[in-house]
Amino acid sequence: MPSLAEFQAGFTHDLVRDQPPQSGPFARPAFAVYRNTWRKALREALRANYPVVAALIGEEVFHRLASEYIRKAAARSPILADYGAGLDETIAASQLHGMLPYLADMARLERLVTQARNAAAAEPIGPDFFATLAPDRAERVWLNPVPSAHLARFPTPVVTIWRAHQGPDQPKSLSPDWRNEQALIVQRGTAVAIDPLDRASFDFAAMLVAGNPLGVAATDTIARHPDADIAAILTRVARSGAFTINREDNP
Known part of the structure; x- marks a missing residue:
């Protein structure tokens, strides 16, 4: 039986991974519903906190960017008004940076807007x-x-x-x-x-x-x-x- 720390680590991993788990304790329909709902909430939080980034690249590309970010950065709090720290680094390391060299700076600027709003x-x-x-x-x-x-x-x-x-x-x-x-x-x-x-x-x-x-x-x-x-x-x-x-x- 896994320890609590191991259970939590596995839960978080399967929650944010690109594809739903095919086996193991979280390969169940109830977890899939929770997983999809949580990932959608994270994408919507990113869209709310980075509206200009989303407008600049369009819905489809932003969806892919958000999925990549979610895979790397699980939410640290259930309060999502502050979610998105480091999105500029994700952009800078992606192909988007070569196509839109100002996009990472836009993410940095919008992160400061979020921090100001929550101060x-x-x-x-x-x-x-x-x-x-x-x-x-x-x-x-x-x-x-x-x-x-x-x-x-x-x-x-x-x-x-x-x-x-x-x-x-x-x-x-x-x-x-x-x-x-x-x-x-x-x-x-x-x-x-x-x-x-x-x-x-x-x-x-x-x-x-x-x-x-x-x-x-x-x-x-x-x-x-x-x-x-x-x-x-x-x-x-x-x-x-x-x-x-x-x-x-x-x-």
Whole structure:
């Protein structure tokens, strides 16, 4: 008689394998029904968490991609709103990467959207935060990213492609400029926002995320980008909903 650990391992293996088992304790009609229902739930969870990836490759190809992913990555929780970690790696290792070199980046971006959606809420600074800040204190202020905030760089124009796929009408064709893109992903109100960032704004925000005070972030950004408009960047930071005041470092 198998141990509990062996039973669980066999159950999981037969649940996610490509073909149903033909022999053994799980080669029964009741298990087949459960297996098909569970696999369908996982595919639907992937489709919900990666809607643009699914739209870009179509139903049939997405079904095959989802089946390959399910075979490699069983769900770690019955809560499927977070399912799909590592789909970008599955895409990058497949033939899809050669045909659609931006697809893995799209999966990475949509994974960040999922993480932002499921993050804990936090109160960000308001749009007038810097206007009310005393000049002699501004350089020594530390800001923390809210739990839902993520910064990401991409070697492909996935932010442009993602934004084109929002709304009821899907684009029939796209010809974005092939360039690197940077973005801030954050839960804003009831929806996740993806804000494109220029390099100076991205580097400034990255300095804050790394734990630097405003003065250091501004000095570093100007050194890298002499034409950077720090006032405009501060306005963007304040209105982004992505940063909160660090109470420990700002007594």
